[in-house]
Each structure stands twice: as structure tokens, then as C-alpha cells.
Amino acid sequence: MTSDDGATAPIDLRSDTVTRPTPGMRRAMAEAEVGDDVYGEDPTVTDLEHRIAGFFGREAAVFTPSGVMATQVLLRALTRPGTEVVCESDAHVVAYEAGAAAINAQVQFRTIDGDRGRLDADRVLSSLRPASFPYTEVAALSVEETTNRGGGAVHGLDSLRELRAVADGRDLVLHGDGARLWNALIATGEDAVEVGRTFTAFSVCLSKGLGAPVGSMAIGDRDVIAEARHWRRRFGGAMRQAGVLAAAGRFAFERQFARLADDHANACAIGETVADVAPEAVDLASITTNMVYVDTGERPAADLVGSLRAQGVLVGSMGPHLLRLVTHLDVDAGACRTAARRLGQLLR
Ligand SMILES: Cc1ncc(COP(=O)(O)O)c(C=O)c1O
CATH class of the missing domain: 3.40.640.10 (Type I PLP-dependent aspartate aminotransferase-like (Major domain))
Known part of the structure; x- marks a missing residue:
């Protein structure tokens, strides 16, 4: 995502509360x-x-x-x-x-x-x-x-x-x-x-x-x-x-109510992309709405939050070894795929 001044905004998947008015x-x-x-x-x-x-x-x-x-x-x-x-x-x-x-x-x-x-x-x-x-x-x-x-x-x-x-x-x-x-x-x-x-x-x-x-x-x-x-x-x-x-x-x-289905589809896509490279990290059956939990295994979640931030992806940490990604209006399918690939590479 690119802002008016040409700077690339981070892909912010910390929460669905971060959206801006359209x-x-x-x-x-x-x-x-x-x-x-x-x-x-x-x-x-x-x-x-x-x-x-x-x-x-x-x-x-x-x-x-x-x-x-x-x-x-x-x-x-x-x-x-x-x-x-x-x-x-x-x-x-x-x-x-x-x-x-x-x-x-x-x-x-x-x-x-x-x-x-x-x-x-x-x-x-x-x-x-x-x-x-x-x-x-x-x-x-x-x-x-x-x-x-x-x-x-x-x-x-x-x-x-x-x-x-x-x-x-x-x-x-x-x-x-x-x-x-x-x-x-x-x-x-x-x-x-x-x-x-x-x-x-x-x-x-x-x-x-x-x-x-x-x-x-x-x-x-x-x-x-x-x-x-x-x-x-x-x-x-x-x-x-x-x-x-x-x-x-x-x-x-x-x-903007009916489009929540897109957020749910994007959450599933994130889960599947991560599971392709790190199947143990995601329980795909648990992704039923707009949130994805990712088990970071031995890796401290905080380290991954930092590494992703450095790559322009913001995610939340919900425990020492647990990340949360929340899809929403301001992150489209392409951005979700990008975020998931970057996370997958770190979990590989
Ligand atoms: C389940 C639930 N209830 C209540 C709230 C409170 O909403 P707010 O922080 O906008 O007051 C939140 C916020 O994320 C929530 O997730």
C-alpha cells in the first residue's frame, strides 16, 4: 500500500480496529x-x-x-x-x-x-x-x-x-x-x-x-x-x-457489512499460505472469521513481531509463542498474501 507522498504504509494486521474511514x-x-x-x-x-x-x-x-x-x-x-x-x-x-x-x-x-x-x-x-x-x-x-x-x-x-x-x-x-x-x-x-x-x-x-x-x-x-x-x-x-x-x-x-466475507477469506488464505511452509504453526480449522493465530514453536513471538515489523508487516503477539493476525477493510487480498509469505519465510 502506498500513501500520497509515495511512502509505503505497513501492512497492519494487528487488529481490525486500525481501519481508517473511507x-x-x-x-x-x-x-x-x-x-x-x-x-x-x-x-x-x-x-x-x-x-x-x-x-x-x-x-x-x-x-x-x-x-x-x-x-x-x-x-x-x-x-x-x-x-x-x-x-x-x-x-x-x-x-x-x-x-x-x-x-x-x-x-x-x-x-x-x-x-x-x-x-x-x-x-x-x-x-x-x-x-x-x-x-x-x-x-x-x-x-x-x-x-x-x-x-x-x-x-x-x-x-x-x-x-x-x-x-x-x-x-x-x-x-x-x-x-x-x-x-x-x-x-x-x-x-x-x-x-x-x-x-x-x-x-x-x-x-x-x-x-x-x-x-x-x-x-x-x-x-x-x-x-x-x-x-x-x-x-x-x-x-x-x-x-x-x-x-x-x-x-x-x-x-461495509457484507464485505466481511472478504476478510474471512483473506484470513483463510493467510492461514493456508503459512501452513504451506509451516503446517504445525496454524490450525486451519480454527480460522472461521477474521483472525489467524500462529504458533511460533520454539521461536519467541516477540522476535517474529520485530522481524516482520522490519519488513513492513505489523502483527500482534498473544503469548510468548503465539502471534495473531487480524484481517480487515484496509488490507486487501494481495497485502494479506504478502504478509503471509513473509511470515512463512521466517517460520520455515
Ligand atoms: C470482544 C470485544 N469487546 C469489547 C471491545 C471494546 O471495544 P473498544 O476498545 O472500542 O471500546 C473489544 C475491542 O477490541 C472487543 O474485542
């Missing part, structure tokens, strides 16, 4: 109709909230500045302080949110090991604490779709329904962290309304694979979202002329 998206942002959203007067924000809620067949949605805030307002709206949220051991809400839920919702987590970040309903059921004093009251199950640290793994509708049944059986809510729920929908072809209905409330991010610069949505029943809206205000996340951001989100949702 020219069309920038135009949509510049032309957005706006108003004061704290007064409920930003037509672009309101429109996006209606569209996204409607897409999932739910009553309401609220636009938040980040995925973390969407999760935080939902956990605060869905639980009471001093209760417990059950989630997978490597969940984003535990690993990457700086302990926010302990401060904001004042909940504790009970973490359960899963398979690539996915919770198993039987396992959850057998580890729930009894619902009697003096046990800590369990309030919620929280499930990530797709999984971040789990490498983009998908629970899918059947598994989500089983988790919802466990939650219902114990009168718990099922919270969804759907930062990459879009990728799951593309990978499975499942119906968004059916998937959206399994959660009590959930979030989606516009700023991951969809390619918007900012923005997430908390989605659910009207009363839950009204409560989440209050918490967004208390957390300082209510915005004024946010239509310029919502316009980017609307553009991303309308124009």
Missing part, C-alpha cells in the same frame, strides 16, 4: 444532519439507533462512544452491585477493560475456562453457585460473540440458545458482548433477529470489522436501554452533535 464514509460524515443528541435531537444518531435495533428485531438501541462503554452501561443496567457475572476466563470484559465492571457495575466475575473463549452451557450450569444465602448472588452470564482472545471463534445460535436456557433456568440475564457479532453473522449465515433475540441485551461495535472510526451500540428491550442511556450519561458518554459519528456508523453498517 472517502465515502468521510463524505457521509461531512454531510450528516446533526442536532444535540443529549436533547434527543440528532436525527442521524436516532436513525442509526432505530436501524440497528430493527436489524436485530429489538425494541431499542443506544449509541455509545466505545465498545467498552456499551458493555459497561449494559452491565450496570442489568445487574445490582454486589452480584456476580459469569463469563469465560479470557473474556474482553475481564482481560481488557481495566477492571471497569468492578467500579461501574460493582460486580464480581466468576470466570470459567471455555474452548477458544466460548462458554459451554453444561459447564456453566455445573459451576453456578447455589441461589441461596450466603452464596454470592449470580446475576448474569456474559458471552462474547465472536471471541477476541479466543481468535474469532463463533458460538453460533444453538450454543447461544443453550446458554440462554441456562440463564432462564436460574433467572439470570444473558449479556452479549457482540463487538464482532457482525463477523459471526457473516460466518454462519444465521438470522440476525434470531441471534439478537437470544440475548437479554447486547452490544455491537461499528468500529471493528465494519470500519467506522468510533462507535458502538447497546441493544435490547426499551426499559433496559432507557436505563443504559442514563448510565451512559453518568459515565460521561452522552454526546452532542454525534451525528457526524453516527453517519460513519450508518455508512459502515450499510456498505
Whole structure:
């Protein structure tokens, strides 16, 4: 990739959060109709909230500045302080949110090991604490779709329904962290309304694979979202002329959702190219969305990150011997092939 001044930009596969707004998206942002959203007067924000809620067949949605805030307002709206949220051991809400839920919702987590970040309903059921004093009251199950640290793994509708049944059986809510729920929908072809209905409330991010610069949505029943809206205000996340951001989100949702299939194909191609020279380094069956994990064997992952950086390829390290490559809008098939070949040469 070459920038305007002729310099070659790195092939950045660290995350799908690194995308930049496309020219069309920038135009949509510049032309957005706006108003004061704290007064409920930003037509672009309101429109996006209606569209996204409607897409999932739910009553309401609220636009938040980040995925973390969407999760935080939902956990605060869905639980009471001093209760417990059950989630997978490597969940984003535990690993990457700086302990926010302990401060904001004042909940504790009970973490359960899963398979690539996915919770198993039987396992959850057998580890729930009894619902009697003096046990800590369990309030919620929280499930990530797709999984971040789990490498983009998908629970899918059947598994989500089983988790919802466990939650219902114990009168718990099922919270969804759907930062990459879009990728799951593309990978499975499942119906968004059916998937959206399994959660009590959930979030989606516009700023991951969809390619918007900012923005997430908390989605659910009207009363839950009204409560989440209050918490967004208390957390300082209510915005004024946010239509310029919502316009980017609307553009991303309308124009850049279906193309996630390209990211998934590119991830498979990366995996296959690396596996051609280092079959033991990649589990091809695990590449189901836009992430590729590469086992570096004896080689420290940090060394490979450095060597690739020197060759203009940016990748993430997820452990001492584990690399992660994430495909997205700003890296086309050719760039993915180039990155994979360079990585393959280092692993040979
Ligand atoms: C699964 C998951 N949830 C939530 C978030 C939070 O999103 P943000 O960092 O935009 O607040 C991320 C970010 O990568 C994520 O991967």
C-alpha cells in the first residue's frame, strides 16, 4: 500500500480496529444532519439507533462512544452491585477493560475456562453457585460473540440458545458482548433477529470489522436501554452533535457489512499460505472469521513481531509463542498474501 507522498504504509494486521474511514464514509460524515443528541435531537444518531435495533428485531438501541462503554452501561443496567457475572476466563470484559465492571457495575466475575473463549452451557450450569444465602448472588452470564482472545471463534445460535436456557433456568440475564457479532453473522449465515433475540441485551461495535472510526451500540428491550442511556450519561458518554459519528456508523453498517466475507477469506488464505511452509504453526480449522493465530514453536513471538515489523508487516503477539493476525477493510487480498509469505519465510 502506498500513501500520497509515495511512502509505503505497513501492512497492519494487528487488529481490525486500525481501519481508517473511507472517502465515502468521510463524505457521509461531512454531510450528516446533526442536532444535540443529549436533547434527543440528532436525527442521524436516532436513525442509526432505530436501524440497528430493527436489524436485530429489538425494541431499542443506544449509541455509545466505545465498545467498552456499551458493555459497561449494559452491565450496570442489568445487574445490582454486589452480584456476580459469569463469563469465560479470557473474556474482553475481564482481560481488557481495566477492571471497569468492578467500579461501574460493582460486580464480581466468576470466570470459567471455555474452548477458544466460548462458554459451554453444561459447564456453566455445573459451576453456578447455589441461589441461596450466603452464596454470592449470580446475576448474569456474559458471552462474547465472536471471541477476541479466543481468535474469532463463533458460538453460533444453538450454543447461544443453550446458554440462554441456562440463564432462564436460574433467572439470570444473558449479556452479549457482540463487538464482532457482525463477523459471526457473516460466518454462519444465521438470522440476525434470531441471534439478537437470544440475548437479554447486547452490544455491537461499528468500529471493528465494519470500519467506522468510533462507535458502538447497546441493544435490547426499551426499559433496559432507557436505563443504559442514563448510565451512559453518568459515565460521561452522552454526546452532542454525534451525528457526524453516527453517519460513519450508518455508512459502515450499510456498505461495509457484507464485505466481511472478504476478510474471512483473506484470513483463510493467510492461514493456508503459512501452513504451506509451516503446517504445525496454524490450525486451519480454527480460522472461521477474521483472525489467524500462529504458533511460533520454539521461536519467541516477540522476535517474529520485530522481524516482520522490519519488513513492513505489523502483527500482534498473544503469548510468548503465539502471534495473531487480524484481517480487515484496509488490507486487501494481495497485502494479506504478502504478509503471509513473509511470515512463512521466517517460520520455515
Ligand atoms: C470482544 C470485544 N469487546 C469489547 C471491545 C471494546 O471495544 P473498544 O476498545 O472500542 O471500546 C473489544 C475491542 O477490541 C472487543 O474485542
